[in-house]
Amino acid sequence: MGEVYSPKDIIHRRGKLVPDLTPRPIPLPTTPTSLEAILQDMESMKVEIAKINRALRAHGIAIE
DSSP, X not given: OOOOOOHHXXXXXXXXXXXXXXXXXXXXXXXXXXXXXXXHHXXXXXXXXXHHHHHHHXXXXXXX
16 A cells, blocks of 8 residues: 655655746747848748658658
8 A cells, every 4th residue: 555644744755846847937929120021931931831741741641
């Protein structure tokens, strides 16, 4: 069966919190300053999407 612990035993067993799980503020997205910057971002996203689609097709995953 299991062991029974008092609350103070559990607190002492916990130790420190894991440092990489500390809450961090959500970063705010940066807004492009011009229409040209937005168009460049869209083009780079289209290229990345095309690469992902090719990789999925190469692995036999159907894309609609």
